[in-house]
Amino acid sequence: GQQLNQSPQSMFIQEGEDVSMNCTSSSIFNTWLWYKQEPGEGPVLLIALYKAGELTSNGRLTAQFGITRKDSFLNISASIPSDVGIYFCAGRKETSGSRLTFGEGTQLTVNP
Amino acid sequence: KAGVTQTPRYLIKTRGQQVTLSCSPISGHRSVSWYQQTPGQGLQFLFEYFSETQRNKGNFPGRFSGRQFSNSRSEMNVSTLELGDSALYLCASSLTVRETQYFGPGTRLLVL
Numbered sequence: 001g002q003q004l005n006q007s008p009q010s011m012f013i014q015e016g017e018d019v020s021m022n023c024t025s026s027s028i029f030n031t032w033l034w035y036k037q038e039p040g041e042g043p044v045l046l047i048a049l050y051k052a053g054e055l056t057s058n059g060r061l062t063a064q065f066g067i068t069r070k071d072s073f074l075n076i077s078a079s080i081p082s083d084v085g086i087y088f089c090a091g092r093k094e095t096s097g098s099r100l101t102f103g104e105g106t107q108l109t110v111n112p
Numbered sequence: 113k114a115g116v117t118q119t120p121r122y123l124i125k126t127r128g129q130q131v132t133l134s135c136s137p138i139s140g141h142r143s144v145s146w147y148q149q150t151p152g153q154g155l156q157f158l159f160e161y162f163s164e165t166q167r168n169k170g171n172f173p174g175r176f177s178g179r180q181f182s183n184s185r186s187e188m189n190v191s192t193l194e195l196g197d198s199a200l201y202l203c204a205s206s207l208t209v210r211e212t213q214y215f216g217p218g219t220r221l222l223v224l
Contacts, residue, residue, distance in 0.1 A: 003154055033212065042116075042202050042215035043155075088155065097168045097209040098145045102155040 006089050006103025013079055014111050021087060021106045022073040029091030032065050032072040033100065038085045046087075047074070079110045114139065116205050116216030124222045130191040133219045137184050137205030143167075144186040145213060146178060149200040158201075161186055162209050190221075198223045 004023045013019060023032070031050055035043035047058050049065035049072060056063055062075045072089055089103040117136045125131050137144050145168075146158040157170040161180035178188040184205075190197055200220050204213035 031212075035215070040217075040220075042118075042204075042218045045212060045214060048212045090155075092210075097162075098143050098160045098204075098206055098213060099157050099168050099170070100145075100147075100155075100204075100213065101157070104154050 004089055004091055004101055004103040006106060008106060009104065010107040010109070012109045012111065015080060017079050019076040019079055019083075019108060020073060021089075022071060023089035023091070023103045024071040025091060025101075026070065027091075027093070028069040029101075030069070030094040031092040032063070033090040033092070034061075034063050034072070034074045035088045035090060036085045037088060037105075043088055076108075079108075081110050081112050084108060084110050116203055116214055118201075118203050118216040118219050120219060121217065122220045122222075124224065125193050126224050127193055127195060129193050130189065131193060131221060132187055132189045133201055133203075133221075135186045135188075135203030135205075135216060137186070137203075138214060141205035141207055141214075142184050143206045143209050143211070143213075144180055144184065145204045145206075146186070146188050147202045147204065148172070149202055149218070150198075155202070158188065160209070167209060193223045195223050197221065 006023045034046045037043045047063040054065040060077045086105045090100040143162045145160040160168040180186045200218045202218045204215045206213045
């Protein structure tokens with residue numbers, strides 16, 4: 001099925017470093033969401049974006065909804081060991097109800 | 113407010129059997145969606161229910177079905193299980209079809 005192009009696939013960083021990941025699509029989405037998933041659990045919502053150009057923060061996390069509505073990025077500043085997990089972007093189209101299309105995920109490892 | 117709950121959390125079945133998974137949405141949420149997560153295909157949309165009606169369906173065979181009850185609780189059923197049906201099945205709920213979705217912890221299904 002269709003998926004968003006999410007990069008990088010994995011990241012290995014030192015505690016305290018900043019992290020950036022992004023998602024791109026050939027289609028327009030009306031909502032962009034970023035989730036984090038830890039082993040054995042479901043995805044947990046981090047940030048929701050509803051308007052093109054919107055920049056939203058949640059603590060050390062900042063995400064932006066691209067102007068073209070075809071991309072989004074997520075930044076994590078001053079990473080800590082508990083940031084470890086898989087980060088997913090997801091997009092929702094206006095005509096698709098609740099249906100989300102997901103990226104492949106970015107596996108983040110933080111070395112203390 | 114309690115989150116999305118899914119039962120059972122783990123399930124082992126054999127090929128050819130059928131299985132029913134249950135999802136209780138966040139109180140007040142009327143939209144429930146189901147997703148399948150596998151290492152190879154990532155997160156794939158199965159179907160979406162709102163007010164007991166299926167509003168949207170993903171690209172899965174007819175062996176996958178679902179329903180929603182008047183209290184918004186939802187069940188999904190997979191008949192004639194195949195090895196490839198082994199996956200984490202995730203349920204997500206939202207207030208309405210356009211609102212942000214919150215995921216449950218998932219049901220891990222293993223088909224032997």
